[in-house]
Amino acid sequence: MADLILSPNLPRPDEFYANLIAAHEGLTDDESAALNARLILILANHIGDSEVLEEALRIARSEA
Amino acid sequence: MFQDRYTLAFRLYPYARSVDQDAAAPAHHRVVVVGGGPIGLATALDLGRQGHPVLLLDDHEGVGQGSKAICFAKRTMEIAARYGCGSKLVEKGVIWNLGKVFHDDRKIYDFNLLPEDGHRFPAFINLQQPYFERFLHEQIVAEQAKGAPIEIRGKNRVDAVEVKDDGVALDVMTPEGGYRITADWLIACDGASSPTRKMMGLDFEGKVFQDSFLIADIRMKSESFPTERWFWFEPWFKSGASTLLHKQPDDVWRVDFQIGWDVDRKEELREEKIRARLDAMLGAGVEYDLVWSSIYTFQCRRMKKFRHGRVIFAGDSAHQVSPFGARGANSGIQDVDNLGWKLGLVLEGRAPDRLIDSYDEERRHGADENILNSTRSTEFITPKTKMSHIFRNAVLELAEHHDFARGLVNSGRLSVPCTYDGLSLTGADALPGGPDRTRPGSPCPDAPLGAGFLLDRLGGGGFTLLTIDAEAPETFVEDGITVTRLALSAGDGPALRERYLGGAASAVYLLRPDQHVTARWDRFDAAAVRTALRHACAKD
Ligand SMILES: Cc1cc2nc3c(=O)[nH]c(=O)nc-3n(C[C@H](O)[C@H](O)[C@H](O)COP(=O)(O)OP(=O)(O)OC[C@H]3O[C@@H](n4cnc5c(N)ncnc54)[C@H](O)[C@@H]3O)c2cc1C
Numbered sequence: 001m002a003d004l005i006l007s008p009n010l011p012r013p014d015e016f017y018a019n020l021i022a023a024h025e026g027l028t029d030d031e032s033a034a035l036n037a038r039l040i041l042i043l044a045n046h047i048g049d050s051e052v053l054e055e056a057l058r059i060a061r062s063e064a
Numbered sequence: 065m066f067q068d069r070y071t072l073a074f075r076l077y078p079y080a081r082s083v084d085q086d087a088a089a090p091a092h093h094r095v096v097v098v099g100g101g102p103i104g105l106a107t108a109l110d111l112g113r114q115g116h117p118v119l120l121l122d123d124h125e126g127v128g129q130g131s132k133a134i135c136f137a138k139r140t141m142e143i144a145a146r147y148g149c150g151s152k153l154v155e156k157g158v159i160w161n162l163g164k165v166f167h168d169d170r171k172i173y174d175f176n177l178l179p180e181d182g183h184r185f186p187a188f189i190n191l192q193q194p195y196f197e198r199f200l201h202e203q204i205v206a207e208q209a210k211g212a213p214i215e216i217r218g219k220n221r222v223d224a225v226e227v228k229d230d231g232v233a234l235d236v237m238t239p240e241g242g243y244r245i246t247a248d249w250l251i252a253c254d255g256a257s258s259p260t261r262k263m264m265g266l267d268f269e270g271k272v273f274q275d276s277f278l279i280a281d282i283r284m285k286s287e288s289f290p291t292e293r294w295f296w297f298e299p300w301f302k303s304g305a306s307t308l309l310h311k312q313p314d315d316v317w318r319v320d321f322q323i324g325w326d327v328d329r330k331e332e333l334r335e336e337k338i339r340a341r342l343d344a345m346l347g348a349g350v351e352y353d354l355v356w357s358s359i360y361t362f363q364c365r366r367m368k369k370f371r372h373g374r375v376i377f378a379g380d381s382a383h384q385v386s387p388f389g390a391r392g393a394n395s396g397i398q399d400v401d402n403l404g405w406k407l408g409l410v411l412e413g414r415a416p417d418r419l420i421d422s423y424d425e426e427r428r429h430g431a432d433e434n435i436l437n438s439t440r441s442t443e444f445i446t447p448k449t450k451m452s453h454i455f456r457n458a459v460l461e462l463a464e465h466h467d468f469a470r471g472l473v474n475s476g477r478l479s480v481p482c483t484y485d486g487l488s489l490t491g492a493d494a495l496p497g498g499p500d501r502t503r504p505g506s507p508c509p510d511a512p513l514g515a516g517f518l519l520d521r522l523g524g525g526g527f528t529l530l531t532i533d534a535e536a537p538e539t540f541v542e543d544g545i546t547v548t549r550l551a552l553s554a555g556d557g558p559a560l561r562e563r564y565l566g567g568a569a570s571a572v573y574l575l576r577p578d579q580h581v582t583a584r585w586d587r588f589d590a591a592a593v594r595t596a597l598r599h600a601c602a603k604d
Binding site: 030033037041 | 451454457459461468472
C-alpha cells in the first residue's frame with residue numbers, strides 16, 4: 001500500500017511529455033480518445049494498488 | 065373478467081372449486097403464498113416439507129411459456145437437492161463451461177468456468193425456466209402424496225390485501241366469482257410487477273436501462289454451434305449492439321440481441337424482421353424454427369424493506385435485476401431457502417418473530433450484491449456515454465492481446481451466493497487459520513465424502529454441528545432447538561482440509577438449516593455453541 005506519488009518522479013519530464021504528444025500525432029480525436037483510454041488501463045494495471053488508483057481518480061476529478 | 069395474461073407451457077393445476085368459496089365466514093390459513101412462479105412454488109415446497117400447511121394462489125393454471133431464465137447456478141441445484149429435485153434439473157439441463165467473447169469479427173478470448181472439483185453439482189446448467197418450475201411442481205405433487213399439507217389453487221387471483229397487525233385478509237377472484245380468506249402470514253411471490261406491493265402502496269426503486277433486448281429462442285439441428293456461451297460486442301453481422309448465443313435443452317438456442325431504446329416493438333417482433341437478424345448472424349443456409357420471441361427492457365431495483373409486518377416479499381416482487389449474470393431466479397431461490405427455516409421456527413413458536421427481520425436484513429444484502437453486479441455488467445454491455453463506450457472498447461481491444469484486460473471484460477458475472485458478513489445472525493470466528501471461504505456467514509462449499517458429498521449429509525432441515533477431528537456430543541438441545549452432529553475426520557474427503565480446516569488441526573462448525581456457517585471454533589465448547597445457536601435464532 002504505497003501512497004500516490006505527487007512529487008516529481010519522472011526522470012526526464014520533457015522527453016516523456018514529447019513522447020505522449022507524439023503518440024497522438026496524426027490521430028483523429030476519436031482515435032486519440034481511444035489511445036488515452038488504452039493507456040490509462042495499461043498504467044492502472046501496472047500500478048495495481050487500488051488505494052493509489054482511487055486517490056489518483058479523486059485528484060484528477062477535483063481538477064475538473 | 066378472468067383473462068390469462070400469458071399462454072401456458074404446462075397446465076399443472078387446473079381451477080377447481082374449493083370449500084373456502086362456499087364457507088359462510090372467511091376461512092383462515094396459516095400461510096398463504098401469492099404467485100406460483102419459481103419462487104412461490106419453492107416457498108410452498110419448503111414450508112410443506114416441514115409440515116406447515118401452506119396455500120398457494122396463482123392467477124393462472126400452470127407454468128407460463130416464454131423466454132425467461134435459462135441459467136441456473138450450483139447453489140440453486142444444491143437447494144433443489146434438499147427439496148428432492150436436484151438430480152432432475154441436472155439430467156434435463158445442459159452443462160456448459162466454455163465461453164467465447166467476440167468483438168466485431170474477432171474472437172478476443174475464451175474462458176473456462178473451470179469448475180472446482182469435488183462438488184456434486186456443476187457450476188451452471190442451462191434449462192428453460194418452464195422446466196424448472198415444472199420440476200418444482202412435480203416435487204410438490206410427490207410431497208403431497210407423502211402427506212405434505214400443500215394446496216395450490218389455479219385461477220385464483222388475489223385482488224385485494226387488507227393488512228392487519230397479526231395477519232392479512234385477502235379478496236380472491238376465480239372464474240366463478242370472488243371469495244375472502246384470512247391468513248397469519250402472506251408471502252408475496254407475485255413477480256416484478258407485484259400486485260401485492262402495489263396494493264400496499266410500497267416502493268420499488270432503482271434504475272431502468274435505456275435499451276431493449278430482443279430475445280429469440282430457436283430450435284436448430286446444428287453441429288456448428290457447440291455447447292458454449294458466445295457473446296459478441298458490436299458484432300460484424302450488425303444484428304444488435306451486442307448478441308448472446310447460448311444452448312438450452314431440446315436443441316433450442318437462446319439468442320439475445322441488444323436492439324436499442326427507441327424501437328417499434330411491433331415491427332421488431334415481426335417474424336421476417338427477427339429472421340433477418342438471425343440469418344445475418346447464423347448465415348443463410350442454417351435452418352431453424354422460431355420457438356419464442358419477446359422484447360425486454362431491463363431494470364435493477366428493490367424494495368426498501370422485504371418484510372412488512374406479516375407480509376413478506378420474495379423473488380422478483382422484492383428485487384429485480386437485469387439478466388446479465390443470471391441473478392434473478394437464482395437469488396429468489398436463495399430468498400426461499402433463507403426464509404423457509406426461519407418462518408418454520410417462528411410458526412412452531414421455537415423462535416421469536418424478530419427472526420424474520422433477519423430474512424429482511426440478509427436478503428436485502430444479497431439483493432444489493434446482485435444489483436451491484438448486474439448493474440456493472442449492464443453498464444459494460446450498454447455504455448451510457450461516449451467516454452464509457454471508448455473505455456469499454458479500449459478494454460476489448462486490449463483483451464485480445466493482453467491477459468490483464470480480460471478481467472475487465474464484463475458480459476455478466478455469474479450468480480454466486482453471498483456471505484452474510486457482519487450481519488445480525490452471524491456469529492464468532494474462533495477458528496485460527498480457518499479458510500476464508502468458510503468464515504461465518506458463508507454458504508458451505510460442497511466436498512466429496514467417500515462415494516457421496518458433504519452437503520447431502522448436512523442437516524436434514526435442522527442445525528448441524530460439523531466436527532472435523534474434534535469431540536462433541538451427538539446431539540445438542542438448546543431451548544427447543546436440536547443440533548445434530550456430523551462427525552468427520554480430515555481423511556474422510558480430499559477437499560475437507562482445504563475448504564474447512566485451512567491451517568487448523570481440528571474444527572467445529574455450527575451450520576444453519578440453509579447451510580450457511582453460523583460460527584466456528586477449533587474445539588467444542590458447549591457454552592459457545594449455545595450462545596451462537598441462540599444468536600442464530602435471534603433469541604438474544
Ligand atoms: C429475458 C430474461 C432472462 C432471464 N434469465 C435468467 C437466468 O438466466 N437466470 C435467472 O436466475 N433468472 C433469470 N431471469 C429472471 C427470472 O425469470 C425471474 O427472476 C423469475 O421468474 C422470478 O420468479 P418469481 O417467482 O419471483 O416471479 P414470476 O416468475 O414473475 O412469477 C410470479 C407469479 O405470480 C403470479 N401472479 C401475479 N399476480 C398475481 C395475483 N394477483 N394473484 C395470484 N397470482 C399472481 C403470476 O402469474 C406468476 O405465476 C431472466 C428474466 C428475463 C426476463
